Amino acid sequence: MKHTGTVPLETERLILRQFTLNDVQQAFDNWMSREQVTRCMTWPPYQNTDDVKAYIQSVIAAYENPDTYYWAIEEKSVGQVIGSISVIWLNEEVASAEVGYCLSDDFWGRGYMPEALRTVIRYLFETVGFNRIQATHDVNNPNSGRVMEKCGMRYEGTMRQAIRNNQGVCDTVIRAILRDEYNT
Incomplete structure (x- = not known):
C-alpha cells in the first residue's frame, strides 16, 4: 500500500478536504451537536464549540501521519x-480499512453521502491500494446501509449486541467491498 494521507478529492457537488479551524462553527451547527444526526453514533452530541475545536485540532494534528x-x-x-468521512480503522497486514461517516440531516436524502463514499472508495482502492473496505451501521439505521449498498458494499452479517451508541447496546450490520468487486 502507498499511504498518501488526506488529499483533496472532488465530485460534481462536493469537495472532500482536510478540516481547518475555520470549520468549527459549521461542524457544530450542521451535525456534531444534533441529536438526530448523532443518535446512532458512538460519540454523544457536542455541547459547545470549544469541544468541537479541540476535536478538530486533534484531527489536524493527525494529518501529519500519511x-x-x-x-x-x-x-x-x-x-x-x-x-465528515474517514478511515476509522485499518489493517496493513490484509490491506483492509473501515470507513465511517456522518452528514448533516439538512442534507439527507439528496445522494451526498453515496457520492462522498464512492469517491473515498475509489481513492482507497486506486491510489492507496487497499484490498477491502468495510463499514458498519446500527440495524436501526437502515438508511446508512442503503448508502453502503449504493456504493457496492455487500452485506456480510449482523453482529448481535456488538456496540454501544447513543441509543444503548445494539446490533450492528457489517458490509464490505473488495477491490476485485469494485467497478470504476
Whole structure:
C-alpha cells in the first residue's frame, strides 16, 4: 500500500478536504451537536464549540501521519462543511480499512453521502491500494446501509449486541467491498 494521507478529492457537488479551524462553527451547527444526526453514533452530541475545536485540532494534528484519512465534506453550492468521512480503522497486514461517516440531516436524502463514499472508495482502492473496505451501521439505521449498498458494499452479517451508541447496546450490520468487486 502507498499511504498518501488526506488529499483533496472532488465530485460534481462536493469537495472532500482536510478540516481547518475555520470549520468549527459549521461542524457544530450542521451535525456534531444534533441529536438526530448523532443518535446512532458512538460519540454523544457536542455541547459547545470549544469541544468541537479541540476535536478538530486533534484531527489536524493527525494529518501529519500519511495513514490518516479524515475528510471534511463541503457542499460546493452552499460553501459549508456538512459532514465528515474517514478511515476509522485499518489493517496493513490484509490491506483492509473501515470507513465511517456522518452528514448533516439538512442534507439527507439528496445522494451526498453515496457520492462522498464512492469517491473515498475509489481513492482507497486506486491510489492507496487497499484490498477491502468495510463499514458498519446500527440495524436501526437502515438508511446508512442503503448508502453502503449504493456504493457496492455487500452485506456480510449482523453482529448481535456488538456496540454501544447513543441509543444503548445494539446490533450492528457489517458490509464490505473488495477491490476485485469494485467497478470504476
